[in-house]
Amino acid sequence: MAFLKHKGRTICYRLLGDNDKPLLILAHALGMTQGAWDEVIPGLLSKFRILTxxxxxxxxxxxxxxxxxxxxxxxxxAEALALADLAGANTFYFAGTSIGGVVGQQLLAYHEHRLTSAVLTNTGAVIGTRDGWATRSADVLQKGLNSMSAAIVPRWFSTASCQQQPALVEGWTVIMSRGDDRSYALLCEMLGTCDFSEKLQQLRTPLLLVGGSDDVATPPALLETLAQISGAAAPIILEQVGHVPSVECPGELSQILIDYMV
Known part of the structure; x- marks a missing residue:
């Protein structure tokens, strides 16, 4: 791990791989950490320098x-761009899941000149509703992530994964419970206001969308709508996968990234 001071706040990051390879930035889902990419990274290092x-x-x-x-x-x-600058990359590849996909949409809409291509998974031009996110934010501030994580984390994974890998759910529940309540609540409020429906029509950057058939948070229909908005091809939908393919099927996602970006 390494740390960057950005606008007075400390950001924890990892920069892995050879300096002569193109940079690929990976953005994780809400409530998780950059560790969500751990099993994907080994399959990518032969082609990319990786930043999480x-x-x-x-x-x-x-x-x-x-x-x-x-x-x-x-x-x-701006955090992603600051980290790209730290890595010395004028342009970079990007992949993001859920709120990480929202970061990707912001980069596509307003900083497209920095992107070589993007793969967004399990996201949407609009995710959920303003009222729903406001309720989640208020609940977190009142109850805390420690009491809410056990109900939220199982929604990240397919039914099969929850049944076959109970330790997976328990482990991520612990990780989520340790997050900062206020930061999480503010991110919920942000998601309630984000709408990229009219911001991605003129894209020049290659964009691939990936989802999970069992994703209840951002179901395939959201990705299909995003594809129509952005002009991207029909999404790749991974069977028996939930909200976080980097955790449930890392090898398959790693190959998708390589096949599309290289």
Missing amino acids: WDLPGHGGSAAWPEASEQISAEDLA
């Missing part, structure tokens, strides 16, 4: 400052 980081209040990254009352998609995109 923890979102605000997640993993080793500091909580969002008390003086700031909101987090925007642009704030998260």
Whole structure:
């Protein structure tokens, strides 16, 4: 792990691989950490230099400052760009899941010149509803992630994975429970306001969409709508996979990234 001071806040990141390879930045889902990419990375290092980081209040990254009352998609995109600059990459490949896919959409909409191509998984131009995210935010501030994580984490994975790998669910429940409540709540509020429906029509950057057949948080229909909005090809839908393919089928996702980006 390494750390970057960005706008007064500490960001935890990893930069792996050979300097002469193109940079691929990977963004994790809400409530997880950059560890969600651990099983994908080994299959990518022969082709890419890999950069991962923890979102605000997640993993080793500091909580969002008390003086700031909101987090925007642009704030998260700015973190990705600052890390790319640190790595010395004027352009880079990008892959993101869920809220990581929202970061990718922000980069595509406003910083497209920095991207070589993008793969977004388990995301949407609009995810959920403003009221739903406001309720989640209020619940987290009142109850805390420690009490809510056991109900949220099983929704990340397919029924088969939950039944066959109970330790997987338990492990990620522990990780989520250790996150910063306020940062998570602010990210929920951000998701409730994000709408890329009219921001991705003129894309020049190659874009691939990937989802899971068993994803209840961002079902395949959301990706199909995003494909229509952005002009991307029909999404690749992975069977018996939930919200986080980097955890449930890392080898398959690694191959998809290589096949599309190389």
